Amino acid sequence: MSSPDQEKSVHSNRETPEEEHVGRRTWLTSAVSAMGLTAAGLIVPSLLPAAEQHHSDPTRVPGRIPSPYGTRAPGETAQRLTTATHSLTPHQVLHGIITPSALHFECHHNGVPTIDPDQHRLLIHGLVERPLTFSMNEMMRFPSVTRTLFIECSGNSGKEWSGPTGKTVQETHGLMSTSEWTGVPLATVLAEAGIRSETAWVLAEGSDAAAMTRSLPLKDVIKDVLLCYAQNGERLRPEQGHPLRLVIPGWEGNACIKWLRRLKLGTAPFMTREETSRYTDLMPDGTARQFTFVMEAKSVITSPSGGQRIEPGFVEIRGLAWSGRGKIATVEVSTDGGGSWKPAQLQVPILPMCHTRFRFGWWWKGDDVLLQSRCADETGYVQPTRAALVAARGAHSSYHYNAIQTWKIARDGQVTNVHI
């Protein structure tokens, strides 16, 4: 199988002129000062035949010295696909379930703010016994929790409501990523301020140029929501809400307010623009569903996927499955457009509200194929077909599209996005 990225990768690994140039130029310096080699050791390369002095055999040249902060490998070219308001994760070239922090999808409501973490404060007020303000140092002193969780934008795959639009899985499913998140339970911090008994909703507000706000029901967010300051072992990336963000297991990304500066407790939803005219789901009868927080079970084959091309023979079908309601129970794969299904292998550990990697070994004989995956979660919920989803909700609800994705493989091996 090959994709444009992979072809580039193979080419670059074989011969990277820049790397080779740097290697030669700095060879003597690094060998003497860092590797501490003797003069006798330095003579060895010059004893080689002339033709072999220009080789790129890494066993014949001392490598680079350690660096304070790493960079990715030469030829590793995966990138987010960016627009003015969001960027998409390149799932077609990723492995496992953790999204590299630098490739985690973004969706902003007026850009990424620049925040000094030493100046940042979280204010908790409204229906509390003691309005309090916390520094980041104080937030990090609370008992901490680490969880590996997906975050999915409610608009992930949203363009597919109107027909097969995305050419690649990055375009169709790139508004989701998984990270290991570390922070303090919201319940712990709210208890510090003292929740008054009439509280039913919490307004969360960001410190960005949209002062992004969502109202969240207290009874739900008190259970397992985290105020996070770290992602994949280091402090949050600026575009992921540095220095502090909400992470709400299984809920739509926009509710996981980034650059969090304020929590206000109240008796009723605050009816912000984001939860009235924006992130609500329009139904065919003209009503709109409001506070549709949970991301329902969904899966997608990431390889082979749109834009790639496969060769006849063995193909490992790889994909991701996830559910906002808990753990993934099963993933099935169909090679005949949903006519028949076979179970895929799930990579353990299977974590709740987290991406689960699935695999399915397959031999492609060079015929026309309609490739699909279908998941079920531990509640018994089964990922719907596109037809069933549109029958229930029409085609104008914009958000929460979780239908089965179909990739068509043509006889030349080319993979495209189709709706059947």
Place this chain on the structure above:
Amino acid sequence: MYTYNAALAVVSMTLFGGGVGFAEESASYGFGRPATVVEVQAWDIDIGPTGSGLPPGRGTVPQGAITYAGKCASCHGATGIEGLQTQLIGGQGSLATDHPVKTIGSFWPYATTLYDYIRRAMPWNAPQSLTPDEVYAVVAWLLHQNGIIPADMIIDAQTLPAVKIPNRGGFVSDPRPDVPSR
């Protein structure tokens, strides 16, 4: 209150699978310092559906037309319909059709949200730069252009919460799961 808080702290201790270990159990860590009235007022900018939080000030439709033309029209269009960014005017009656147009007039459920959002997030290139009078005036113009208030109405902290926009009853709670299995 203490009982409720202590219970929450216990919830937070137990929910995370024993991830929090305690040498001595405590319902309070003593972190954070009391927020001052000034600190709260500086950030407490949300406007609820009852009008809570609306500041003193007032705006008229003609004043709003001037502010809109100067600070909003470049993105939203001279009439609020033809701009590159979100359409603000029109669309009434379209929500149940094949071409729904979601605007303030056709879709937004609360007039107070207009004040909240315009004040916090607009104009795009200079959020939170409008004065209360400018925000009230733009809100008045937008409501009038959508056929919701008369041209001579004054919008302020008393009148705005009383404005009923057409789609107030258009929202329902989440009924999912709603798609039959297989």
